[in-house]
Amino acid sequence: MIETKDQKTADAFATSWNNLPAGSVYTPEQFAEWVAPLTRNDFENKTILELGCGNGSLMYHAASYRPAFLTGIDLGDSVVTCRSNMERTGFKNFEVIQYDLTKYNRNEGFDIVYCIGVLHHLKNPLEGLTSVVRNTKKGGRFHCWVYAKEGNAVIRYIVDPIRKISSHLPWWFTKYLIATPLTVPYFFYAHLISRSAIFKKFPLYDYSKWITKRPFSFFRHVAFDQLVTPQTAYISKEMIQKWLESFKEIDPSSNYIIFRNGNSWKFGGTKRS
Numbered sequence: 001m002i003e004t005k006d007q008k009t010a011d012a013f014a015t016s017w018n019n020l021p022a023g024s025v026y027t028p029e030q031f032a033e034w035v036a037p038l039t040r041n042d043f044e045n046k047t048i049l050e051l052g053c054g055n056g057s058l059m060y061h062a063a064s065y066r067p068a069f070l071t072g073i074d075l076g077d078s079v080v081t082c083r084s085n086m087e088r089t090g091f092k093n094f095e096v097i098q099y100d101l102t103k104y105n106r107n108e109g110f111d112i113v114y115c116i117g118v119l120h121h122l123k124n125p126l127e128g129l130t131s132v133v134r135n136t137k138k139g140g141r142f143h144c145w146v147y148a149k150e151g152n153a154v155i156r157y158i159v160d161p162i163r164k165i166s167s168h169l170p171w172w173f174t175k176y177l178i179a180t181p182l183t184v185p186y187f188f189y190a191h192l193i194s195r196s197a198i199f200k201k202f203p204l205y206d207y208s209k210w211i212t213k214r215p216f217s218f219f220r221h222v223a224f225d226q227l228v229t230p231q232t233a234y235i236s237k238e239m240i241q242k243w244l245e246s247f248k249e250i251d252p253s254s255n256y257i258i259f260r261n262g263n264s265w266k267f268g269g270t271k272r273s
Contacts, residue, residue: 014076017055024060031061046111052118056082063091109137143268149236151263206262
């Protein structure tokens with residue numbers, strides 16, 4: 001076992017990921033939207049790295065884009081489930097490595113490196129982004145997604161204080177006795193406000209329109225993920241801009257920061273050739 005400062009977080013998420021049905025918890029459409037502006041054509045016949053692959057729910061769909069080779073890195077024991085889920089795809093050109101993503105380094109780099117929903121759970125998010133950029137080959141592209149400070153006041157002031165307690169409890173207690181009952185009122189709230197634009201000013205309106213396409217079990221999965229982790233940061237656009245500007249190896253003309261669902265940021269760019 002590789003012991004690091006993020007081990008407790010990795011163990012918590014492994015518990016979450018290892019208690020899900022086989023396959024991907026996400027749809028192909030969700031994957032496509034998460035990695036956009038990258039497209040299938042960008043992945044095809046390229047070397048791809050996912051940092052923080054969990055149970056392979058994203059790799060599962062990345063494989064359908066027919067990359068030349070697909071690598072997943074995760075610190076937690078969810079790598080076992082990830083390998084099993086990847087084998088279900090029939091895609092052969094992949095590897096899953098249990099390792100600290102902040103320390104991972106492959107000298108030749110990858111054509112595309114993506115890191116979805118991981119940086120904000122690290123003790124040092126910038127250290128994670130440094131690994132993303134380090135493992136991107138010259139001329140290659142990287143892409144990340146993080147929780148935003150903007151648009152998340154309800155989560156930061158109501159859910160996050162609960163997380164600081166629930167993350168220390170047994171996973172089954174958090175999932176069934178905290179996440180489940182907390183999900184019920186939001187499930188009805190989301191379905192109510194997403195029906196009409198008159199609710200556009202209500203908290204989490206854009207996000208609610210997105211998540212109401214999924215069943216209650218997915219709502220609970222998201223809630224459990226938020227409540228089981230020992231560490232969560234909410235990152236501002238200003239901070240992301242500072243991060244990107246700090247890497248001289250990134251072509252500044254390639255940088256993008258996209259507000260997603262009113263409560264998160266997608267960002268990325270291209271490494272100089």
